[in-house]
Amino acid sequence: MxxxxxxxxxxxxxxxxxxxxxxxxxxxxxxxxxxxxxxxxxxxxxxxxxxxxxxxxxxxxxxxxxxxxxxxxxxxxxxxxxxxxxxxxxxxxxxxxxxxxxxxxxxxxxxxxxxxxxxxxxxxxxxxxxxxxxxxxxxxxxxxxxxxxxxxxxxxxxxGPRWRLLIIGAGQIAAYLAPMAQALGYAVFVCDPRTEYSSEWCVPGVPLLAGMPDDVAIELGLDPHTAVVTTTHDPKLDDLALLEALKSSAFYVGALGSRVNSERRKERLAMHFDLSANQVNRLHGPVGLPIGSHTPPEIAVAIVAEITAIKNGVRKNAKSR
Known part of the structure; x- marks a missing residue:
């Protein structure tokens, strides 16, 4: 790796x-x-x-x-x-x-x-x-x-880096998730146009991309060796990235949020964007394996564990968190 x-x-x-x-x-x-x-x-x-x-x-x-x-x-x-x-x-x-x-x-x-x-x-x-x-x-x-x-x-x-991870949002969860993914062999990119968050980003080896999430997703050319995770809780940012990621061949697309918010997000994506039901159903949300995670590092562990399971072809049962 x-x-x-x-x-x-x-x-x-x-x-x-x-x-x-x-x-x-x-x-x-x-x-x-x-x-x-x-x-x-x-x-x-x-x-x-x-x-x-x-x-x-x-x-x-x-x-x-x-x-x-x-x-x-x-x-x-x-x-x-x-x-x-x-x-x-x-x-x-x-x-x-x-x-x-x-x-x-x-x-x-x-x-x-x-x-x-x-x-x-x-x-x-x-x-x-x-x-x-x-x-x-x-x-x-x-x-x-x-x-x-x-x-x-x-x-x-x-x-070299055979896998890639695009994280939307340069917050605390991303700061834990990025080095975990690096240890697993991912080239990690973080996108956040909000200067309130991006100005403090300092994870070594993880570039900060300040463009809008949909533009960044297009520029990176999401492929079957790429995972995308949105963490901002802001539909104006997360939904833009999800729109491009769900249409792409990215092997994993996940979004942070509660079960209720995740269902609302899927309804919103299906109603307002040109996405098929199959594309919307590719979205993993709530993101991560159900390990009872609450703190940012625990959530990061849950996310990277789910990405690993999907990459390795391990399908999970319905979850609750």
């Missing part, structure tokens, strides 16, 4: 500047139950320090032992497999006979990693290609529809 990419790349940048050697390790395939999905990666320093994760901890312990004993003599990428037998799966904490295959890069190129970091910092998606036994690593532009690919020798991983 985007934020995890940055953590690893920030860490290896520091290590490289301090003169440490390190390895990159990526999950490339799993069978059965495994603690981490393909694409999870970690950096492992020569003295055993770790950034990131490829399992629940037991595999990391074995990897640390290997790097400390200077077991990895080759500088070329190679594969490691854990959990081939039931006994080995239990030893390394892989439940239900799970198996993990890892790509190990004992000596990744520092310049290429710095370039990768700079590119994703610009909000661009990057495809990184590593080949078993080959020293060169490829970096190319990627699309949000691209996914990890591994054919046994060639590994292609996608790095």
């Amino acid at each position: 985007f934020d995890m990419d940055r953590q690893v790349l920030d860490g290896v940048g520091r290590w490289a500047s301090e003169g440490y050697r390190f390895a990159l390790i990526t999950v490339v395939r799993t069978w059965g139950s495994a603690p981490r999905p393909p694409g999870s990666w970690m950096a492992l320093r020569e003295d055993g320090l770790v950034i990131g994760s490829v399992s629940g901890g037991c595999i990391e312990d074995d990897l640390i032992a290997k790097v400390r004993s200077d077991e990895w003599r080759s500088s070329l990428p190679f594969l490691l497999t854990y959990g081939v037998t039931q006994d080995e799966a239990r030893r390394y904490g892989l439940p239900c006979g799970g198996t993990m295959e890892l790509m190990v890069e004992p000596n990744p190129g520092h310049a290429g990693l710095a370039m990768l970091k700079d590119t994703i910092a610009q909000g661009r998606l990057v495809r990184r290609t590593v080949i078993v036994g080959e020293p060169d690593v490829g970096l190319d532009d990627a699309a949000c529809t691209d996914v990890l690919s591994f054919d046994g020798t060639h590994l292609e991983t996608i790095h």
Whole structure:
């Protein structure tokens, strides 16, 4: 994920500047139950320090032992497999006979990693290609529809913000919601033309867009990798964004408000805007999973949980809050 990419790349940048050697390790395939999905990666320093994760901890312990004993003599990428037998799966904490295959890069190129970091910092998606036994690593532009690919020798991983979140309203809920979404790999944008709120916006890495919400939604080009949440309680702002979002292919559209206000909003959207019944019914409101949330951080947790559920294809039952 985007934020995890940055953590690893920030860490290896520091290590490289301090003169440490390190390895990159990526999950490339799993069978059965495994603690981490393909694409999870970690950096492992020569003295055993770790950034990131490829399992629940037991595999990391074995990897640390290997790097400390200077077991990895080759500088070329190679594969490691854990959990081939039931006994080995239990030893390394892989439940239900799970198996993990890892790509190990004992000596990744520092310049290429710095370039990768700079590119994703610009909000661009990057495809990184590593080949078993080959020293060169490829970096190319990627699309949000691209996914990890591994054919046994060639590994292609996608790095950068594959998902986007547009928040309408620069209030307190947005200030909690934005960094939570960033941690989940979203590029986050906040729109609020009200100077009373926008002048105090200060969440790092989250640009404030001062245009009208409908204009901003159009300019961003809402697509199936975009979620939209309105939080202002002001129909003059929220409804403008919802009008464009509900007509778009955004995978999630939600609006803050009580159940009564949410029903009124749907009636208003159906009556005064050129929206079909199916488009109006796409609106999630009250926004967020029903976790009894009341405070801004609790509401933000509920919202990001619902967005995650929808993104992952988990449909929920009718809720009440």
